[in-house]
Amino acid sequence: MEEDQISESNNKFSIDIFQAIKTPEENLFFSPLSIYMLLSMVFAGAHGLTETQIKSVLHITLDQNRYHSTFKKLLRVFQRDTGSELSMANLLCIHENYKLLEKYLWIVEDNYGGAIWSLDFNAIIDSCSKINAWVAEHTKGKIKEIIHTLEEEAGIVLVNAIYFKGAWEKRFKEKDTKDEDFTLISGDKILVPMMHQKEKFRWLNEEGFQILELPYKGARIFGNFERISMVIFLPENYNGTGEQENTLTHDKINSYLDKLHKVWEREIKVFIPKFKIERKYELLKTLFDLGMTSAFSDGADFSRIAEDPPRYISQIIHKAFVEVNERGTEAAAVTATVMIGGAIGMPKPKEFRADHPFLFFLIDSYTRTILFMGRVMNPKS
Numbered sequence: 001m002e003e004d005q006i007s008e009s010n011n012k013f014s015i016d017i018f019q020a021i022k023t024p025e026e027n028l029f030f031s032p033l034s035i036y037m038l039l040s041m042v043f044a045g046a047h048g049l050t051e052t053q054i055k056s057v058l059h060i061t062l063d064q065n066r067y068h069s070t071f072k073k074l075l076r077v078f079q080r081d082t083g084s085e086l087s088m089a090n091l092l093c094i095h096e097n098y099k100l101l102e103k104y105l106w107i108v109e110d111n112y113g114g115a116i117w118s119l120d121f122n123a124i125i126d127s128c129s130k131i132n133a134w135v136a137e138h139t140k141g142k143i144k145e146i147i148h149t150l151e152e153e154a155g156i157v158l159v160n161a162i163y164f165k166g167a168w169e170k171r172f173k174e175k176d177t178k179d180e181d182f183t184l185i186s187g188d189k190i191l192v193p194m195m196h197q198k199e200k201f202r203w204l205n206e207e208g209f210q211i212l213e214l215p216y217k218g219a220r221i222f223g224n225f226e227r228i229s230m231v232i233f234l235p236e237n238y239n240g241t242g243e244q245e246n247t248l249t250h251d252k253i254n255s256y257l258d259k260l261h262k263v264w265e266r267e268i269k270v271f272i273p274k275f276k277i278e279r280k281y282e283l284l285k286t287l288f289d290l291g292m293t294s295a296f297s298d299g300a301d302f303s304r305i306a307e308d309p310p311r312y313i314s315q316i317i318h319k320a321f322v323e324v325n326e327r328g329t330e331a332a333a334v335t336a337t338v339m340i341g342g343a344i345g346m347p348k349p350k351e352f353r354a355d356h357p358f359l360f361f362l363i364d365s366y367t368r369t370i371l372f373m374g375r376v377m378n379p380k381s
Helices: 002-021 032-043 048-057 064-078 102-112 124-138 241-246 250-260 284-290
Strands: 028-030 085-095 115-119 154-167 178-183 189-206 209-215 219-221 224-226 228-235 266-273 275-282 312-324 328-340 351-353 358-364 370-376
Touching: 002 028, 002 032, 002 064, 002 250, 002 284, 002 370, 028 032, 028 275, 028 312, 032 048, 032 064, 032 085, 032 102, 032 154, 032 312, 032 328, 032 370, 064 085, 064 102, 085 102, 085 124, 102 115, 115 124, 124 154, 124 328, 154 370, 189 250, 209 250, 209 266, 228 241, 228 250, 241 358, 275 284, 275 370, 284 312, 312 370, 328 370
Parallel strands: 085 115, 266 351
Antiparallel strands: 028 370, 085 154, 154 328, 178 189, 189 209, 189 266, 209 228, 219 224, 228 358, 275 312, 312 328, 358 370
């Protein structure tokens, strides 16, 4: 299906962004889908070299019309009952004196379900307050602010919010959580609350690391069991994340997921730390380095947005939050862009003990889309 092409493109983009924003010893968490969806709305307004570069960075394989109508179908798939709470929302704010093309407004509203607001950007505090209130509402208060100022010439602000809350299919018991050692990449040890249970899960041992799927509660739809899962990639060694990350590709992840979904669940002792991560990323330089150069200069071509088109993108901000505990996982992310207007079969393991740095993904089972991606270097940081 063409929806699969968009999911695959999102996943390729996920790895690109991860490789670009990671730092050696810091926790990392972001929603590639949030960034990808916002840039897809930017793509709808791009033309010429700007369009070509965005298309390349997002790994888009469809033409403009098919792409956005297919994205609409994919968003409908995400709206199905997976047993977890997953919501996505888009907002297009326009300076009250700035006129956009009807076709662009229709694409944002019809294909992406975007709310469209007219705001007086000269009233900076009031406009930012309204946008941030929308953000807080659509992330259940987990992200309260995405933008605190606007340039005088701002013409458009585009915002995407995504929220997830899932309960573990096999819940950890709070009484089993105990403080245990977690080895940092430096070799130092710290005490962290370590959750524990002995249950049946899908598990793989691949090329120096283990892979474990921890599913959230699912729902049966037309005979198929639909759910979202956390998939953890755990290196054998406490300092093995760097090597693992350097060889991580979209094709490898797909191959691992294929293998994981073909193995039977087996009983395994699972130890994972409780953790909470909040992160903010300024993505202009990241996307510029990935090849999206035209969009951030006066040479940008956004002529599909307005007759007097935005001159360039001045900001792309991404904020993300995740909390993992005995009950399950809660995650949220927001991406905003400001556009300057013209006038945005194996041996059974003894245990899976995540007591040193690891990678994790939140993945939709049906589409294989990476919704969120993260790395835990220090559960207490």
